Amino acid sequence: xxxxxxxxxxxxxxxxxxxxxxxxxxxxxxxxxxxxxxxxxxxxxxxxxxxxxxxxxxxxxxxxxxxxxxxxxxxxxxxxxxxxxxxxxxxxxxxxxxxxxxxxxxxxxxxxxxxxxxxxxxxxxxxxxxxxxxxxxxxxxxxxxxxxxxxxxxxxxx
Numbered sequence: 001x002x003x004x005x006x007x008x009x010x011x012x013x014x015x016x017x018x019x020x021x022x023x024x025x026x027x028x029x030x031x032x033x034x035x036x037x038x039x040x041x042x043x044x045x046x047x048x049x050x051x052x053x054x055x056x057x058x059x060x061x062x063x064x065x066x067x068x069x070x071x072x073x074x075x076x077x078x079x080x081x082x083x084x085x086x087x088x089x090x091x092x093x094x095x096x097x098x099x100x101x102x103x104x105x106x107x108x109x110x111x112x113x114x115x116x117x118x119x120x121x122x123x124x125x126x127x128x129x130x131x132x133x134x135x136x137x138x139x140x141x142x143x144x145x146x147x148x149x150x151x152x153x154x155x156x157x158x
Contacts, residue, residue: 035077045124094118
């Protein structure tokens, strides 16, 4: 009986932690949709890194804040709707990995992935990487298009 009780307690604890993690990610997307700057930025750890879809978009929290603030101050946010999410625990109990498929009106199917860290203030996003998955069947066409874009951009700079 004791083992059953202990197992039930462990299951409830894991389920509760999983709900907390889901809530952080859901709140992150909801705050962005509502252009709620304070709530959005508070969900990021102090030493967070945000990786955007463009290869040049690697921001620490202060840099990402400077990018976000002009949009949100005008009431312009963005909505990424989670379609599927996976959360993976690690041996370091204060860090978890996540990946999620998202739907966005402008970019279509996207993927968010990263790390969450448990801080004194609760779970925070330590790294968020937003990407656009490319179907393998058209990957070479996409690579060619990107190479053409970079080549033209290099010509414009010269």
